[in-house]
Amino acid sequence: DFEIPWSMQLVATVPLRRGVSAGASWRAAAGRPHTPIVGGLGTPSGYAPVFGPRNSERLPRYERVDLSCSWLVPAGPGTAVFFASLDNALGRANFFDYAYATDYASRRPAVTTSRRSIYAGVTYRR
Numbered sequence: 001d002f003e004i005p006w007s008m009q010l011v012a013t014v015p016l017r018r019g020v021s022a023g024a025s026w027r028a029a030a031g032r033p034h035t036p037i038v039g040g041l042g043t044p045s046g047y048a049p050v051f052g053p054r055n056s057e058r059l060p061r062y063e064r065v066d067l068s069c070s071w072l073v074p075a076g077p078g079t080a081v082f083f084a085s086l087d088n089a090l091g092r093a094n095f096f097d098y099a100y101a102t103d104y105a106s107r108r109p110a111v112t113t114s115r116r117s118i119y120a121g122v123t124y125r126r
Contacts, residue, residue: 002055005030019072024065031059032096040104047103059096064088078126087117 007029015021033055040047068085088094093115098107 002033004032021070023068023070026063026065028061028063031061033057034059034098037098037100037104037107049100049104060094062094063092064094065090075124078124081123081125082120083122084120085118087119088115091115 007027009025009027011023011025013021013023034057035054036052036057037049038052039050041050064087066085066087067089068083070081070083073080073082093109093111095109095111097110099110100107
């Protein structure tokens, strides 16, 4: 009843030249089971949700592509590692729930406001 029947992940790292590498990953999974709200019941304090059958719907499939690169540089007695990454490179609007109108008459996907993440940094290892 609560199963995600399949998920897949492919990860690749490629050395480009001495100390430099690039990576990519693709992740996908069947949509999560979802219990829909099929309407609203008016009450003195607003509306109360009326739920449909438990887990009678599935959310859309989850999918994302991440890209990364790193550069190892000798630094004194240790190594500096410079890195950068782009998460969800294709900007797919994955979501895990719906946002409903106050009267529960309509819904829309509750998509995160940040579809992509970009980050970079450096670490030092002795």
